[in-house]
């Protein structure tokens with residue numbers, strides 16, 4: 001098995017929309033994802049696994065660059081592939097891509113009840129900075145998280161260390177590769 005973190009291409013759209021339905025219940029449609037692919041202010045990444053000439057997209061993450069902030073708009077791993085470190089791996093790629101863009105802060109909203117995502121974000125330097133009451137259609141509140149370390153050398157070193165620590169065990173069970181893309185060209189995966 002081979003696992004790859006790469007930018008989304010137009011030929012991925014159908015698979016990405018299917019994954020969006022499974023992970024987020026249908027957040028964005030094909031037109032929405034097409035806009036992200038073409039926007040210079042978006043990094044839209046997928047995790048793709050492949051084996052025996054068949055490939056499958058199992059994770060998706062997106063950020064919008066707004067002024068000096070990275071707004072993390074999506075992060076999802078297909079349920080059968082969760083709990084393998086892949087969500088963390090993908091989020092680290094997003095944060096490093098944000099750092100490469102010169103952004104200083106990352107922010108996102110997460111459901112108050114989403115303890116799994118909260119634990120992940122807090123373990124990567126995000127802190128709760130506020131709340132949007134009844135933010136979601138079902139009236140659940142959103143927590144607003146911020147991470148302000150995107151240009152902090154110690155933080156970036158920690159991200160790269162964690163990325164490597166995750167990659168090494170993955171390499172024992174799969175051939176792990178990170179696609180070269182302008183946002184992290186030259187960096188070892």
Ligand SMILES: CC(C)(COP(=O)(O)OP(=O)(O)OC[C@H]1O[C@@H](n2cnc3c(N)ncnc32)[C@H](O)[C@@H]1OP(=O)(O)O)[C@@H](O)C(=O)NCCC(=O)NCCS
Nearest residue numbers: 075076077082083084085086087088109110116117119120
């Ligand atoms: C949040 C999500 C992306 C995590 O992906 P994942 O690949 O399962 O996560 P990882 O295996 O990389 O785990 C990362 C951290 O998340 C937390 N976590 C993951 N699964 C957990 C579980 N079942 N229980 C408690 N914590 C959990 C842990 O802090 C974990 O770190 P650890 O392994 O050091 O303990 C995934 O659960 C998901 O896609 N959920 C649905 C969509 C969603 O809620 N997205 C976030 C919206 S803001």
